[in-house]
Amino acid sequence: MPTHPLSVFVLLFTCFGLIAIPQSADARTASLIRDAEIENTIRIYATPVFKAAGLDPLSVNIYIIKDNSLNAFVAGGQNLFIHTGLLTRSNNASQIIGVIAHEVGHIAGGHLSRIHNALSTSSIPSILSYILGGAASIATGRGDLGAAILSLGSSIGMRNFLSYSRGEEASADHAALKLLDDTKQSARGFLEFMKVLEDQELLSSNTQDPYLLSHPVSSDRVRTVENHVELSPYSNTPTPADYVIMHARMKAKLLAFIASPGRTLKMYKKSNKNLESRYARTIAYYRKADLKAALPLLDQLIAENPSDPYFIELRGQFFFESGKINAALLDYKKASTLLPDSAVIRKELAYAQIESGRSELLKPAISNLRMALAKEPKSSDSWHQLAIAYGRIGEKGESSLALAEEALLNGKPGIAKYHGGLAERLFSEGSREWLQAQDIQIAAKDLAARIKKKKKQR
DSSP states (O other): OOOBOOOSSSEEEEETTSOOOOOOSSSOOEEEEEOHHHHHHHHHHHHHHHHHTTOOGGGSEEEEEEOOSOOEEEOSSSEEEEEHHHHHHOSSHHHHHHHHHHHHHHHHTTOOOHHHHHGGGSOHHHHHHHHHTHHHHHHHSOHHHHHHHHHTTTHHHHHHHHOOOHHHHHHHHHHHHHHHHHTTOOSHHHHHHHHHHHHHTTSOTTTSOHHHHHSOOOHHHHHHHHHHHHHOTTTTOOOOHHHHHHHHHHHHHHHHHHSOHHHHHHHSOTTOOSHHHHHHHHHHHHHTTOHHHHHHHHHHHHHHOTTOHHHHHHHHHHHHHTTOHHHHHHHHHHHHHHSTTOHHHHHHHHHHHHHTTOGGGHHHHHHHHHHHHHHOTTOHHHHHHHHHHHHHTTOHHHHHHHHHHHHHHTTOHHHHHHHHHHHHHHSOTTSHHHHHHHHHHHHHHHHHHHHHHHHHHO
């Protein structure tokens, strides 16, 4: 399945494991990874912390950025961003949970600055553009400036938009330690992460990870966490066994998709028969276009774990990308039955149904996309695919509504207004669809005014 551009900025949203868009020669492309297993793993880790902080877990959005740097941040309200580098370079689940607890401490402590609050109504691509340097390119018309900021590891953007005062950092640390105690989890992982950052202090600013640029570490902060670990009754509490398994699987999957197949096969040797090693190797073989080696390994994992939706989903991906649509449909359908609330898997099933060319599958595809959009209403690619499906069954009004919703999310008020107006003329006055078309046109007018205002301010 091809990836779908989601923004006019230098950012791309991609579904994980799908065809990668090569990075530009003169600028780094920031990508958001979509993967049901990895997203669910992070949410399982984070949910107890969210609840302990008095946050509704479903109201906190989690985004995974494909970037090898050690980083995580919150921005634009209750949006938590985690770099793949943090996940792949972590040694255990507790380290990730400690970082999440610290970032939640910033949310709960109200540390988001005026700029953070100004971004709260922005789209995710816009937020990332500002943070990663895209805004400089858009505002000045100088692509070289945006590229320069990106090539510096986004240090300028991180300092300007994500930095906190020493007091706020200390406050977030204390909040994190309390949250870990409240959830009866050890803070040792957080301490391990802090010591990694402390080692980074010795490096030059150009080689330091972005997390250190926005969250400077002091010896006092490290001592605070060390003292807590010495006194907390939960410091020797082991990480739950299922968390350990999830971390090993997540790390293996990420590395297998991000690293070269050769490197993956060296890290996860054939002599190692554990689950995560076989998981990584099957992905590496597939990425080498060796389906004959990949499928038997994956089939074995499925035979041993017949109710695991993620292995079945992965086989569906292998089949889909190899042009075996009917086989992919069977796996995606079974995966969606095993994990019916996954928007990612629903979307994958819908894409396969549309791609099959079978007219009888268009309405089921629409149903699956509607279910996915109920979970993720701001998914631009879902609205795009919905427009295609409605167009193929001759529902021009519904197709225009979907295209208008997509255009709003992509910051294109003119296109949104056009399709909203077209839909308004196609539906009867007072109907739900007619009212939606009117709402879209009002939103498009407001968006156009905000864009015009921002241009005048530059």
